Amino acid sequence: MELSLSESPLLATHHPCVFETISRGLWQQGYVVLENAIPPSVFATLENNFLKLNENTFSEAGIGRGRDHTANNFVRNDKIVWLENDSELADWFDWIDTLKQELNRRLFLGLFDFECHYSIYKPGDFYKTHVDAFRGRSNRKLTMVTYFNRGWQPQDGGGLVIYGADKVTRITTVYPERNTLVLFLSEDFPHEVLTTHRDRYSLAGWFRVNNSTAEHIDPPL
Numbered sequence: 001m002e003l004s005l006s007e008s009p010l011l012a013t014h015h016p017c018v019f020e021t022i023s024r025g026l027w028q029q030g031y032v033v034l035e036n037a038i039p040p041s042v043f044a045t046l047e048n049n050f051l052k053l054n055e056n057t058f059s060e061a062g063i064g065r066g067r068d069h070t071a072n073n074f075v076r077n078d079k080i081v082w083l084e085n086d087s088e089l090a091d092w093f094d095w096i097d098t099l100k101q102e103l104n105r106r107l108f109l110g111l112f113d114f115e116c117h118y119s120i121y122k123p124g125d126f127y128k129t130h131v132d133a134f135r136g137r138s139n140r141k142l143t144m145v146t147y148f149n150r151g152w153q154p155q156d157g158g159g160l161v162i163y164g165a166d167k168v169t170r171i172t173t174v175y176p177e178r179n180t181l182v183l184f185l186s187e188d189f190p191h192e193v194l195t196t197h198r199d200r201y202s203l204a205g206w207f208r209v210n211n212s213t214a215e216h217i218d219p220p221l
């Protein structure tokens with residue numbers, strides 16, 4: 001049997017090349033879109049966990065968290081489940097931790113922690129143009145998204161459109177194909193999910209900076 005280096009989870013996880021590519025993209029343009037950047041074994045951990053979930057456990061997504069949470073079906077109508085950092089997902093959260101360290105080391109982003117949820121968009125669902133973080137009002141610094149869908153076609157809709165700061169200029173449209181990785185600076189890129197015409201499965205996550213000071217303690221999630 002021939003050894004394939006890219007199939008080796010250990011090498012793939014610790015291979016610096018993908019982190020180099022991501023850092024370079026974020027440094028040069030503030031966003032990056034990569035196919036199969038997440039090591040196959042790490043992605044499989046996530047996908048298997050997602051596939052075990054029952055659709056009934058997903059609940060209406062809202063705007064904001066905790067006390068600020070409001071359902072708003074005019075803005076978005078996907079359904080979500082937040083992930084717990086438990087042993088079953090250790091490979092995933094380990095990889096995220098390595099990514100965080102590599103980005104901090106190369107770009108001094110000061111990323112501190114990470115939160116993520118699965119989303120299901122049913123046919124007709126969308127998420128209107130929004131930013132994930134308002135300057136100075138959120139500790140979300142870097143957005144990541146990946147997908148679980150196979151064989152996505154342009155006519156399936158559901159593209160993630162990333163806009164320039166004017167909210168009009170389309171920078172890129174990402175089709176939600178399995179193990180496509182999207183990362184962008186949360187404050188800098190308005191984006192939207194176009195109406196999907198088939199079930200659309202994704203994971204969205206945010207790397208946060210620690211805004212706690214002596215006067216202000218960030219509330220626990």
Ligand SMILES: O=C(O)CCC(=O)C(=O)O
Binds near residue numbers: 159193
């Ligand atoms: O699913 C996507 O492509 C992006 C989702 C998104 O923008 C969000 O959850 O904030």
Ligand SMILES: [Fe+2]
Binds near residue numbers: 130131132191
């Ligand atoms: Fe978003």
